[in-house]
Amino acid sequence: MIYIHFIINPISGSGKHNLSASYILSQFSKEEYKIQVDYTNQKKHAIVLTKAAITRNPDYIIACGGDGTINEVASCLVGTSIKLGIIPVGSGNGLASNLNIPRNFDKAIAIIKKGNSTAMDVGQLNHKYFFSNMGIGIDAMIIKKYERAGKRTLPAYIKAALSSSLEFKPQKTIVHYNDQIVETDPLMLFISNSNEMGYNMSLTPKASLHDGLLDMIIIPKLSFPEKIMLGYHVLRNSIEKFEKARHFLVKNIQIEMPSKIFIDAQIDGERYNLKTNKIKVSILPGALQVLVL
Incomplete structure (x- = not known):
């Protein structure tokens, strides 16, 4: 049985x-x-x-x-x-x-x-897991506003995104990955395990749940017209055509925001206030058995 x-x-x-x-x-x-x-x-x-x-x-x-x-x-x-x-x-x-x-x-x-089941990769952020994606840029503010809206609909998400694009202020961020160190003021620092964010939208359309890698997108501070263009490409699933979006395949990432005490993050579409200004992100290959077609 x-x-x-x-x-x-x-x-x-x-x-x-x-x-x-x-x-x-x-x-x-x-x-x-x-x-x-x-x-x-x-x-x-x-x-x-x-x-x-x-x-x-x-x-x-x-x-x-x-x-x-x-x-x-x-x-x-x-x-x-x-x-x-x-x-x-x-x-x-x-x-x-x-x-x-x-x-x-x-x-x-x-x-x-x-x-039928398959072993899928799992992302880990400090002591928390994520299965789809996480981010510490404007997407964290979008989720915060989206949750406050009380309506889990695409129009509510778009409204939260537009509002956040006017309010969000990028902060200095130091990123260690693939033996490199990058200092940036990112509008978005997004790390994904899956190929979709939800609502059929994606920043990482080629991401795989089974490749033992995370897809990291870093988008720097943008002008307002550039933000509008970014939103257009997100809605059209054509982020690869947005030249300022830098894409990396990574296994381990260390992130520090020296001017912050706590970091606001979104993890699988839920808001978290991380009680630290340093985070470690890694991939756990095949760590979850999931039922599939």
Whole structure:
């Protein structure tokens, strides 16, 4: 018998998805599967629920939510033999899109039943994990404003981006990577494991979850017209045509912001205030087993 533990974030995305325990239970025969369903009721609750589920030794733990919920569940599964499954009900769903996991509940559950898995790379930022991407530039401010908007929609994201483009002030940043040291005042310092940010947008369209490398994008301070052009290329997924965007393949990065005490970051689309001005970012090859088509 296969034991599958589902963790549902009821307010992911618009909070209007109708994924329920009764629907999930109706999709699995009692003869073949043992099914447990939990609901989160606040941020970080998925971590508590996942750790409790791990003690019961399930075969799969399924994150039902967006990239933030997936991060909380998957962070507890790194280095274990328990397979992560995903039913994407978030707003951006960047990681699920990269993994070709559809938003259709029946099709996502069919992937879970099939049981095929792959080992994907995991990014690590100090003691936190990321599975899609992280950033310490304007994207961190965008996420902060986006969360405050209370609406997880693409127009709300674009509004937050426009507002941030007027307010964000780049800070001196020292970046160590590939035996090089670079001093920059970045509008954006973005490090990605996956090929999509969400909403079908990407700064790293050639990134792979399986190559043992992270894709780093550094974009310097820009004039306002250049910011508009950058936004155009992000929306069109044509960042490679934006000449001021520098792209690097890296395994380990050290970042210091000497004028800061704490660093604001976004990690898988969620805002964090890191209680340090130095961070280390690295790749953990094949550290997570995830169910795929």
